Amino acid sequence: MSAHAHLHAPVGGPLWTRPFRILVGVFAFCALFFVYRFAAGLGASTALNDGYPWGIWIAFDVVVGTALGCGGYAVALLVYILNRGTYHPLVRPALLTSALGYTMAAVAIHFDVGRPWLLLRVPIFPHHWNLDSALLEVALCVMTYIAVLWLEISPAFMEKWREGPPGFLRRTSEKAAPIVDKALPWLIALGLLLPTMHQSSLGTVMLLTGTKLHPLWSTPLLPLLFLVSCLGMGFAVVVFESALSSGVLGRQRETPMLASLAGIMVPVLAVFSVIRFVDLGLRGKLGLLGTFDLYTGMFLIETLLFLAPAFMLLSPKARNDAGNLFRAAMVMILGGAVYRLDAYIVAFRPGSRFAYFPSFAEMMVSLGVVALEVILYVVIVKHFPILSAPGAEAAVRPARA
Amino acid sequence: MTAVDRRTLLKGVAATGAVAASGIALPALGRVAKVAPPDAVGLLYDASLCIGCKTCVVACREANDKKPDTKLSGGLWDMPSDLNGQTKNVIKLYKDPDSPERSYFKAQCLHCIDPACVGACMLGALQKREYGIVTYDPFFCSGCRYCQMVCPFEIPKFEWEKLAPKIVKCELCNHRLKEGKQPGCTEVCPRQAVIYGKRTDLLAEAKRRITENPKKYRGQRKGDAPKVYGETEGGGTQCLYLAHVPFEKLGLPDLSAEPVPQVAQAVQHGIYQGAVAPIALYAVLGAVVFRNRKKQEEAPPAGPGGGAGGAK
Numbered sequence: 001m002s003a004h005a006h007l008h009a010p011v012g013g014p015l016w017t018r019p020f021r022i023l024v025g026v027f028a029f030c031a032l033f034f035v036y037r038f039a040a041g042l043g044a045s046t047a048l049n050d051g052y053p054w055g056i057w058i059a060f061d062v063v064v065g066t067a068l069g070c071g072g073y074a075v076a077l078l079v080y081i082l083n084r085g086t087y088h089p090l091v092r093p094a095l096l097t098s099a100l101g102y103t104m105a106a107v108a109i110h111f112d113v114g115r116p117w118l119l120l121r122v123p124i125f126p127h128h129w130n131l132d133s134a135l136l137e138v139a140l141c142v143m144t145y146i147a148v149l150w151l152e153i154s155p156a157f158m159e160k161w162r163e164g165p166p167g168f169l170r171r172t173s174e175k176a177a178p179i180v181d182k183a184l185p186w187l188i189a190l191g192l193l194l195p196t197m198h199q200s201s202l203g204t205v206m207l208l209t210g211t212k213l214h215p216l217w218s219t220p221l222l223p224l225l226f227l228v229s230c231l232g233m234g235f236a237v238v239v240f241e242s243a244l245s246s247g248v249l250g251r252q253r254e255t256p257m258l259a260s261l262a263g264i265m266v267p268v269l270a271v272f273s274v275i276r277f278v279d280l281g282l283r284g285k286l287g288l289l290g291t292f293d294l295y296t297g298m299f300l301i302e303t304l305l306f307l308a309p310a311f312m313l314l315s316p317k318a319r320n321d322a323g324n325l326f327r328a329a330m331v332m333i334l335g336g337a338v339y340r341l342d343a344y345i346v347a348f349r350p351g352s353r354f355a356y357f358p359s360f361a362e363m364m365v366s367l368g369v370v371a372l373e374v375i376l377y378v379v380i381v382k383h384f385p386i387l388s389a390p391g392a393e394a395a396v397r398p399a400r401a
Numbered sequence: 402m403t404a405v406d407r408r409t410l411l412k413g414v415a416a417t418g419a420v421a422a423s424g425i426a427l428p429a430l431g432r433v434a435k436v437a438p439p440d441a442v443g444l445l446y447d448a449s450l451c452i453g454c455k456t457c458v459v460a461c462r463e464a465n466d467k468k469p470d471t472k473l474s475g476g477l478w479d480m481p482s483d484l485n486g487q488t489k490n491v492i493k494l495y496k497d498p499d500s501p502e503r504s505y506f507k508a509q510c511l512h513c514i515d516p517a518c519v520g521a522c523m524l525g526a527l528q529k530r531e532y533g534i535v536t537y538d539p540f541f542c543s544g545c546r547y548c549q550m551v552c553p554f555e556i557p558k559f560e561w562e563k564l565a566p567k568i569v570k571c572e573l574c575n576h577r578l579k580e581g582k583q584p585g586c587t588e589v590c591p592r593q594a595v596i597y598g599k600r601t602d603l604l605a606e607a608k609r610r611i612t613e614n615p616k617k618y619r620g621q622r623k624g625d626a627p628k629v630y631g632e633t634e635g636g637g638t639q640c641l642y643l644a645h646v647p648f649e650k651l652g653l654p655d656l657s658a659e660p661v662p663q664v665a666q667a668v669q670h671g672i673y674q675g676a677v678a679p680i681a682l683y684a685v686l687g688a689v690v691f692r693n694r695k696k697q698e699e700a701p702p703a704g705p706g707g708g709a710g711g712a713k
Contacts, residue, residue, distance in 0.1 A: 044562070049561070050549060050558050050561075085697055114560075119543050121524060130519075134665065135523055135545065135547050186687055192690075200672070210665075220667075223668060
């Protein structure tokens with residue numbers, strides 16, 4: 001336990017810096033649209049329609065958002081299953097972004113559904129669960145996973161509260177910490193199982209749209225492709241976030257560790273692309289790539305965005321170049337995001353009578369949710385031991401010789 | 402990154418792939434397509450008989466307590482552009498710009514035998530009930546609109562303008578059937594262009610009309626043999642169509658006989674049948690995490706980050 005205290009430390013420093021004030025200002029502006037959505041209804045505030053019932057609140061906030069929240073999943077997989085303890089300093093920051101990312105996705109859902117007050121019925125009416133529904137599985141898994149993520153990250157909060165002034169928080173932390181510590185392996189396993197389930201199910205969700213989803217995307221392997229893409233995005237987010245926090249919050253760079261992490265991204269990216277092409281071949285749809293239209297174009301862009309970072313990170317030297325690593329992670333995040341947006345919106349074809357482009361209010365709500373996430377992230381890392389402590393870096397040597 | 406790391410990872414990914422692939426391939430054969438209940442009822446709409454009087458549209462409004470849609474007519478008369486949040490039944494006109502070919506088309510829920518919407522709905526707000534009618538219960542609807550995403554016929558509509566919106570779709574006037582009446586639309590049709598009955602009877606009648614008049618009716622595309630749309634499409638529907646123009650012109654999609662939800666649900670059930678796979682995976686993950694944690698606790702903290710790894 002004491003070894004752990006050296007690993008993580010609060011960033012500290014003043015909270016109300018200039019960038020933070022701007023961030024809060026952005027959020028306040030977007031919050032107006034939160035109100036507008038509920039005051040005016042979905043018809044007035046969104047560009048959604050009967051042909052495109054799902055827009056960016058689902059495709060971006062939930063489908064891309066939770067994939068960006070897979071940092072915790074990806075790192076936990078490395079640390080606890082592949083037993084790479086080296087990466088342990090990355091676990092807490094990754095878990096925090098995951099917890100925040102998933103929580104914000106859950107917030108966004110409440111803007112999107114027409115009758116959000118009835119979402120509560122989903123967990124409390126098990127006798128009404130439709131076990132055929134992939135969406136139900138996603139909903140239940142995400143709800144549970146959010147709880148698991150906050151429990152997994154709770155030791156970081158309790159670590160601080162235990163040393164704080166006597167009171168409710170301190171008493172609770174002292175009592176709860178050993179319990180959470182005991183339960184942690186089972187929580188960790190649950191934290192690995194749940195994303196495996198619902199990230200793949202996010203693929204199954206679109207499989208049910210049948211012929212309405214363009215054949216370049218619609219494949220029985222959608223669940224697998226969604227799973228692999230969330231892992232790739234998860235790793236990339238960890239790299240991205242770590243580089244950003246070292247730049248913005250002035251933390252020490254974790255480049256050697258990130259470089260070895262990047263080495264794992266290469267096969268993941270390659271596997272994704274290989275699966276896609278093999279699948280197209282097996283389904284006899286490779287010929288579709290010969291037609292030049294929007295769909296072929298998007299497919300090729302996705303493929304490029306997945307393969308480019310793999311090439312960028314091919315050599316160990318390139319992986320140790322912090323700037324290159326950061327850029328590769330950005331491309332990879334972009335690739336995953338484009339793939340998911342395509343599968344949910346662009347490649348979805350309800351017929352030529354319908355069109356969709358997000359309204360200003362939709363974009364502001366999505367932006368507001370992201371702003372809120374960043375605000376919470378900054379507040380938490382400044383006050384709680386989440387990021388790796390200065391000096392801890394030296395003790396943790398990279399696995400690569 | 403060491404080669405060992407990557408090899409382990411590749412192995413992991415390959416294993417996942419193999420599991421996923423077998424999970425998909427095997428049960429796909431296993432999922433049994435649903436069949437129509439013996440008392441299944443439906444509609445038969447013969448486009449060649451319809452004169453486009455729209456009496457059925459009015460009758461539908463009265464039967465279902467829906468106000469006329471006057472948005473397009475500037476508040477003057479009922480003029481729905483299509484099915485929408487207040488219109489469960491609509492007559493559309495198809496006109497070929499290059500030939501005199503024209504036809505009316507009645508749009509309403511087709512009441513699939515194996516409906517995608519019912520498979521999609523989280524709490525079963527959409528369900529197939531008596532006579533195989535796909536019904537809607539707003540009490541269990543969170544307004545997620547997944548049913549709209551999956552319907553191949555674009556039938557379920559949403560009350561976009563309302564603050565407590567519901568899904569709106571034809572429920573074959575099941576409230577009237579209980580009173581021994583017909584659906585609103587079939588009751589008033591002056592030409593019997595749309596008739597109500599048991600699906601088996603309607604199908605026989607439709608086939609009789611084709612046999613009697615094979616030249617009059619059409620298939621999916623131009624030149625195709627005449628067919629009854631809905632006999633097999635998307636696993637079959639309880640509402641059937643006959644037309645004197647190709648069905649694709651009327652906006653009816655070219656669906657195979659495979660039920661729309663067949664593949665997706667085979668995949669879903671393949672992975673989750675009896676919750677065996679998730680439980681097994683959880684047991685394996687739990688065991689591995691436990692073992693790795695123990696190993697790290699026992700190992701001297703000399704290894705790179707080893708001590709820290711276990712002591713979370």
